[in-house]
Amino acid sequence: MYLAKVYVTYKNSILDPKGEAINDALHRLAYQNVESVTLGKYFELKVKAGQQPIADQVDEMCDRLLANVNMESYRYEITELED
Amino acid sequence: MYLAKVYVTYKNSILDPKGEAINDALHRLAYQNVESVTLGKYFELKVKAGQQPIADQVDEMCDRLLANVNMESYRYEITELED
Structure with missing residues (x-):
């Protein structure tokens, strides 16, 4: 069994209004030293070994x-799990 | 400047209907070897050094x-960025 951790984020050219909103909210909470926030998605998939390579x-x-x-762009890490 | 990568996921006891839906969709796309999917949020924060420790x-x-x-539970990784 494998665990795939997948990170999906907006490409740099794409506006991220939710990230901006969180950035503003953090400033209002007095975290003035936060420069920028981007929000993405994070998936964890448990996958059994198949015929095709997992990656x-x-x-x-x-x-x-x-x-x-x-x-969006994505990257992932795959680790093998103990069965 | 620091980069904080924050991962927010549902606690195990909490139902994750979006993750279930993605799991079903992957099965319909013929990825039968996917056992489970969980969906979380992924934040990237750029933070300037302040008085308080970044962590x-x-x-x-x-x-x-x-x-x-x-x-939800969260975990994070902090790395220092070249200025």
Whole structure:
């Protein structure tokens, strides 16, 4: 069994209004030293070994479902779990 | 300048319907070997060094704003950035 941790974030050219709102809220809470905030999605997938290499499969799942590749980029880490 | 990467996920006892929906969708896309999916939030904060240690401050920001500590747990990593 494998654990895939997938991080999906907006591309730099895309406006991130939620991140901006959180940045403003942190300033109002007196954390003036916060420079910027970006908000993304974080997936944890538990995947059984299959015929295809896990990394290839996770890549495909990101492209086909988890990320909107037009405006988001993704990266992932895969670790093997004890069964 | 520091980069804080914050991961917020539901506690185990909390139902994660979006994660379930993604799990089902992946099965329909023929990724039958996916066992479970959980969906969380991922924040990247750029923070300038202040009077308070950065880790203490990030901890406080999570408790006060970024996570709903009743149903979510969080973890974070802090790295120093080149100025």
